[in-house]
Amino acid sequence: DIVLTQTPLSSPVTLGQPASISCRSSQSLVHSDGNTYLSWLQQRPGQPPRLLIYKTSIRFSGVPDRFSGSGAGTDFTLQISRVEAEDVGVYHCTQLTQFPYTFGQGTKLEIK
Amino acid sequence: EVQLLESGGGLVQPGGSLRLSCAASGFTLSSYAMNWVRQAPGKGLEWVSVISVRGGTRDADSVKGRFTISRDNSKNTLYLQMNNLRAEDTAVYFCATEAEPGTLFYWGQGTLVTVSS
Numbered sequence: 001d002i003v004l005t006q007t008p009l010s011s012p013v014t015l016g017q018p019a020s021i022s023c024r025s026s027q028s029l030v031h032s033d034g035n036t037y038l039s040w041l042q043q044r045p046g047q048p049p050r051l052l053i054y055k056t057s058i059r060f061s062g063v064p065d066r067f068s069g070s071g072a073g074t075d076f077t078l079q080i081s082r083v084e085a086e087d088v089g090v091y092h093c094t095q096l097t098q099f100p101y102t103f104g105q106g107t108k109l110e111i112k
Numbered sequence: 113e114v115q116l117l118e119s120g121g122g123l124v125q126p127g128g129s130l131r132l133s134c135a136a137s138g139f140t141l142s143s144y145a146m147n148w149v150r151q152a153p154g155k156g157l158e159w160v161s162v163i164s165v166r167g168g169t170r171d172a173d174s175v176k177g178r179f180t181i182s183r184d185n186s187k188n189t190l191y192l193q194m195n196n197l198r199a200e201d202t203a204v205y206f207c208a209t210e211a212e213p214g215t216l217f218y219w220g221q222g223t224l225v226t227v228s229s
Contacts, residue, residue, distance in 0.1 A: 031214070035214060037213075037214035037215065039215050039216065041157075041216075048206055048219045048220065048221055048222050049149075049157065049206070049208075049216075049219050050219065051215065051216065051217055051218075051219075054214075054215040054217075055214070055215065060217070092156065092157055094157070094216065096210070096213075096214045096215060096216070097214070099170050100159055100170075100172050100173070101147070101159035101162070102159065103156055103157040103158065103159070104156070105156050106156045106157075
């Protein structure tokens with residue numbers, strides 16, 4: 001199985017400051033069709049997950065442009081350019097390149 | 113607007129069965145691959161099962177032989193039949209759709225399954 005390792009697991013951030021979360025995969029996430037099926041999800045407290053970024057860097061409809069994704073192969077990053085109060089929650093990376101689909105452990109974003 | 117609404121969760125004894133439902137609206141469920149993902153209390157997300165557009169299914173090893181994913185196209189509804197439930201199956205179960213392959217685009221609110229005597 002592909003293991004996704006997120007760092008940090010907890011990230012206290014000052015409002016208005018940037019934040020960055022890393023997701024490292026145990027295997028390349030490049031699919032045989034050439035796509036890299038690495039996504040980022042946001043889960044606010046008491047809410048279901050919500051898609052932010054898919055195929056490494058494509059921002060989903062309605063997602064603020066302060067969120068961006070980058071990376072390739074086995075190393076991926078989610079960046080928030082200026083953290084807002086509504087960004088508090090847990091961020092998960094996930095891969096649908098290979099069965100079984102897997103998720104990172106989650107990174108808790110908190111406001112300092 | 114795409115909406116997914118899960119139901120069928122509850123308290124069940126170890127060894128018991130439950131059937132979860134996920135009613136879809138705003139799109140034709142059979143046009144996309146559909147997944148079940150679960151989250152144990154205070155834990156991360158765990159993929160459970162997928163049913164493809166053609167009806168093929170895949171399951172996580174942890175549920176293989178006990179859980180069955182299916183759909184009723186006439187009702188635009190996804191199901192998860194869960195048999196021989198164990199304490200470690202306790203979780204909120206979400207359905208999620210791949211509006212295009214390789215990404216879980218839309219998620220339901222989830223339904224809680226508690227396995228306990």
